[in-house]
Amino acid sequence: MDKDANSxxxxxxxxxxxxxxxxxxxxxxxxxxxxxxxxxxFIAEIDLYNYNPWELPxxxxxxxxxxxxxxDRKYPNGVxxxxxxxxxxxxxxxxxxxxxxSCGMKSITVKKALVFYKGRPPKGSKTD
Numbered sequence: 001m002d003k004d005a006n007s008x009x010x011x012x013x014x015x016x017x018x019x020x021x022x023x024x025x026x027x028x029x030x031x032x033x034x035x036x037x038x039x040x041x042f043i044a045e046i047d048l049y050n051y052n053p054w055e056l057p058x059x060x061x062x063x064x065x066x067x068x069x070x071x072d073r074k075y076p077n078g079v080x081x082x083x084x085x086x087x088x089x090x091x092x093x094x095x096x097x098x099x100x101x102s103c104g105m106k107s108i109t110v111k112k113a114l115v116f117y118k119g120r121p122p123k124g125s126k127t128d
Contacts, residue, residue, distance in 0.1 A: 017042055017066065021099040025108055032068055043068055049085045053116045053127065083114070088124055090114040
């Protein structure tokens with residue numbers, strides 16, 4: 001079930017998509033990165049940086065959102081991500097939270113919290 005940014009996925013009544021972070025990483029993100037088949041095609045592909053955050057509920061609804069977005073780099077040979085949009089930018093906040101395997105012994109990635117700022121750095125204004 002592929003989804004473009006202008007249409008909603010129609011799921012059967014009662015369908016729930018509540019995976020653990022480990023399941024999202026191991027079964028979806030890892031497969032996406034390695035071009036392996038996904039268990040199901042319920043996760044949309046969008047370029048997040050083409051949208052303002054207040055436009056996302058019209059694309060995905062009001063609850064949790066899952067989507068793949070390409071990672072752009074600020075500089076061609078650098079590792080810093082480019083999180084700029086047309087009207088602002090996403091800025092990391094807080095500390096990165098490690099995501100552990102279900103046995104809790106090994107960290108498989110980190111979860112990063114982002115806040116949207118309107119305008120251009122360093123004079124952007126934080127949004128809700």
